[in-house]
Amino acid sequence: MNQLMKMLSNSEKFNSYIDDIKKTKSPSLLTGLTDVMKAYFSYATSQYVDKKICIITYNEIQARNIVKNLEFFTDKVVFVPKKEIVTYDYLVESKDLPYERIDSLNKIKQQKAQIVVTTIETMMQVMISEDVLYKHIMEFKVGNTYSLEQIKQDLVYLGYTRCDLIEAKGQFSLRGGILDIALNEKKGIRIEFWGDEIDSIRYFNIISQRSTDMCKEITIYPAHEFVLELPLEEVVQNIKKRENIQFEENIKQDIEQILNGGHISKIDKYFNSFYKKSSTLLDYIKEDFIICIDEIAKIKARAKNALTDNKNIQEMLTDKEKMIPDVTLNMLDYDTVFEKIGNRRTIYLEKQDIISQSEENLQLKHKKIHFLTREINYYKSSMEVFLEDIQKAINEEKTVIVLGGSEESSRKLSLLLLEKEIPHKYLENLNYNLPKNIVIVTKGSLESGFEYYDINLLVISSKELFNIDTKKRRKSHTAFSEGEKVVFADLKRRGLCCS
Numbered sequence: 001m002n003q004l005m006k007m008l009s010n011s012e013k014f015n016s017y018i019d020d021i022k023k024t025k026s027p028s029l030l031t032g033l034t035d036v037m038k039a040y041f042s043y044a045t046s047q048y049v050d051k052k053i054c055i056i057t058y059n060e061i062q063a064r065n066i067v068k069n070l071e072f073f074t075d076k077v078v079f080v081p082k083k084e085i086v087t088y089d090y091l092v093e094s095k096d097l098p099y100e101r102i103d104s105l106n107k108i109k110q111q112k113a114q115i116v117v118t119t120i121e122t123m124m125q126v127m128i129s130e131d132v133l134y135k136h137i138m139e140f141k142v143g144n145t146y147s148l149e150q151i152k153q154d155l156v157y158l159g160y161t162r163c164d165l166i167e168a169k170g171q172f173s174l175r176g177g178i179l180d181i182a183l184n185e186k187k188g189i190r191i192e193f194w195g196d197e198i199d200s201i202r203y204f205n206i207i208s209q210r211s212t213d214m215c216k217e218i219t220i221y222p223a224h225e226f227v228l229e230l231p232l233e234e235v236v237q238n239i240k241k242r243e244n245i246q247f248e249e250n251i252k253q254d255i256e257q258i259l260n261g262g263h264i265s266k267i268d269k270y271f272n273s274f275y276k277k278s279s280t281l282l283d284y285i286k287e288d289f290i291i292c293i294d295e296i297a298k299i300k301a302r303a304k305n306a307l308t309d310n311k312n313i314q315e316m317l318t319d320k321e322k323m324i325p326d327v328t329l330n331m332l333d334y335d336t337v338f339e340k341i342g343n344r345r346t347i348y349l350e351k352q353d354i355i356s357q358s359e360e361n362l363q364l365k366h367k368k369i370h371f372l373t374r375e376i377n378y379y380k381s382s383m384e385v386f387l388e389d390i391q392k393a394i395n396e397e398k399t400v401i402v403l404g405g406s407e408e409s410s411r412k413l414s415l416l417l418l419e420k421e422i423p424h425k426y427l428e429n430l431n432y433n434l435p436k437n438i439v440i441v442t443k444g445s446l447e448s449g450f451e452y453y454d455i456n457l458l459v460i461s462s463k464e465l466f467n468i469d470t471k472k473r474r475k476s477h478t479a480f481s482e483g484e485k486v487v488f489a490d491l492k493r494r495g496l497c498c499s
Helices: 003-010 012-022 035-049 060-073 096-109 120-124 148-157 232-240 249-259 296-319 334-341 356-362 380-395 407-419 470-493
Strands: 028-031 053-057 077-080 115-119 138-141 171-175 178-182 187-194 197-205 211-215 217-220 290-294 346-349 368-370 373-376 399-403 424-426 439-442 449-452 457-461
Touching: 003 012, 003 035, 012 028, 012 035, 012 368, 035 053, 035 060, 035 115, 035 290, 035 346, 035 373, 035 449, 053 060, 053 120, 060 077, 060 115, 077 096, 115 120, 120 296, 120 334, 138 148, 138 197, 148 171, 148 178, 187 217, 232 249, 290 296, 296 334, 373 457, 380 399, 380 457, 407 424, 407 439
Parallel strands: 028 346, 028 368, 053 115, 053 290, 077 115, 290 346, 399 439, 399 457, 424 439
Antiparallel strands: 138 217, 171 178, 178 187, 187 197, 197 211, 373 449, 449 457
16 A cells, blocks of 8 residues: 555544445445545545445546546556447447457456446446356366367357457467467467367467467456357347347348357347346446445436437337347336445545435435545646645645656656755655655656645646657756756755655
């Protein structure tokens, strides 16, 4: 736990909130939080109570901003976007979104996701159940024996496409006793067999085909979420049994395409014929997750608008005598989603105080905690204000942390503070004890800075203030090396330099 996290233990309000969470008192309402503070508190909660977090917010722009802020604190954060529902038949579809979704789902399954970020609209959509999606995951281990024919069949079940030579994610090749599987666009796994026994497993670069690391075992997860539960012939029979189905030319074409293996683009359309039951993302989020609700009023409004948009699409398709996709008909409403959340530990995150009527609607059983915070943004024209505010904060004995972005721009910032005779120290990260009465400069960035009054903390993200001139890089680096000795020596004499 770095020093930015540890500082929160100095806040009586934060400690009270954590005590409630540990005692499973729920729900909790935290108000007065800037967007960056929401990410800060969410990650801190996962650290202090040792639980995973799922943040539900109101749209994808906000979700991706939350992810960017969380990435300053941890690399174990994933974003699960909503499914893009295909309402018409397209010949070409982007694979980026399905790959982003399956990568996130796989990390959740592998318990590599400390924090999951998603939207209310994603939670309203139906999807394949977890047990079906991961029914055919494959585990390979050196020394074990396998049937190559069964391996080929299972890889197809997992959504992989056989090729002569793998070139992209979602592909596999089998040449003699060598099985290659693409794990992503750049890295693959190569499994060499001696007869039916695995002789070696190693990672390799897909572009250069050069081997990298050896390993003893590997688990292969689905390439996308459109894996099959039923044989295609049974799926077609289910489609034919549907009520009010009109066997027009496009329906016949759909069936022909499904039987010929082009079923993926038809799953959303005939979802109820492909799967015996459906799930939502919340079913993938286990009970040990704490649910964070970001701006409940905005979530409720977005859920209402999503249902309206969904209804408009259905009416448009009906007018055009087109079939309405099953996943559109299956979409949940706001109340159903929150019924599924049920009695899970829930935290409501708000910028403003919620009026008493809203509090009553939330049925909060425990005290609301209001935090005194503010958002801070500086721009290129604000340089003098930026420097004045830093000096003022030092005089008021606040802990001041300035995030300089890249290492190069952070060192450039250090030179500026040296020039302005502002006491400071550059740290590679915030795992060290933070000295008092000086500015801490470190790498990284947030979408905005913030001040947290309860613990006298000021964090500034200076990415808008500095542009590195690439032509002067060598000179700037040299100047910093010389200047670094001056400022650290000066701080040491004054007793301000930390170990």
